[in-house]
Amino acid sequence: MTATTARSVTGIGQCLDALVAGQPGVADAPEMLALGEEILEHWVRAKGKEPTRSEREGFRLLALHRQGADKDPSFNACRETCRELVYHYNLLTLEPDHEATAQRARMMALVANHLYLFISGKMETEQLGEFCCSSRPVRERVDSGTQAQ
């Protein structure tokens, strides 16, 4: 759906800061979706995989989320955030003249920002999100011989 770019994690954050501080509109919807895909790509690459080009339910973002959550269910802590990002993209592009467009665009920027904050936080502290899903407790990692936190 959108082209892969090579923005850094910091660069993605700066773009989102500008969108959140500004007045995003319908025209920014593809960019906000792309920023979501790019931060997911960083996560997938950090896990040693090649980001998928496939789509799920018509969106690469959802396929990337699924790839990122593979064998790491705590990543599902951002599942609904990804789905909300797609939902807002649909709202904006399917109803561009809706009276709530400005509000929807601002919300999409904040949802994309949340995805960025969660993933960039998780790239620094991998256990982020394990509070809720706690699917890979430290003990199990120690038991399986991999390096614990």
Place this chain on the structure above:
Amino acid sequence: MSDKKSKYKEVAYYPGCALEGTGHAYNRSTKALGKALGLKLKEVENWNCCGAMEVKNIDPKLQTYLSSRVMSIAANKMKMDVVMAPCNGCYHNLKRAEYDLEQDQKSRDVVDRLSQKAGHETYQAGQVETIHALDWIKDSIGEEGLKERVKNSLEGIKIANYYGCMYTRPRHIFPEKDKGPDSESTSKPHFMDDLLEAAGAENVDFPLKTACCGGAHTLSDSDTSTKLVANILMAAEAAGAEVIATECPTCHSGLEMHQIRAAKTLGIKTSVKIIYFTQLLGMAMGLKPKAVGLHENVSDSFAFVKQKGLA
């Protein structure tokens, strides 16, 4: 009277550690709301920690045992068949223990061994039903029951309902959810929305209702938590909310404390109020703000509730 309606009239109450500390306002308001609605709570005798996230991350089977002990006391000693846990962490852990004991023989063996060592009956999967405070009010009183009892309508209050992470995730430990319109949804939870709307509130469309607030990392990585919370607060305000309603003590205190920290460290000032759903429903039922522990919140909502006619 439906099965749940009568079954939930009197339940074993498991407040958990947080409700005796930072979440005391939630404890107070849950008890006060139950009393106002004619519901009975029997606190689990000599309850222990559910294992929270600390024990769970060190030894998941020990967490299963700790949660099973709470359920064993409720079932075998108190002869109760429902345990109500208002804290998302406790609720999550009891549900998880239930799932583990049902699915995993090794968990059953560990729990049996530790229970014998501790000198109490081993909990068997299915002996009790664990519910959240939202289930308790929704299924025992319901929206119609609340509407009949409202003394101070929440009309004119715009609310963003924030459920946090552990109320719905991981989905497999909540087999009763996602079973149609009357059940709770794990992707778009709505029980709190339903109850507050019944009391007159206007719920806003809030896309971050289950988003991560960085709760577990509030001490080890405060900056990430502050940024995540600030974004949740900004989204609530952008959605038009005056209040974020909460149903978890960890989410609640995280939102309150990082609201202050976000203003100090990031310069992000937000004015949205953070109030437990039990406090809002309690005031709607005619209880005074102090009776629902509004003074025990970190943030000050007194002027707001007075302006809205709730005090």
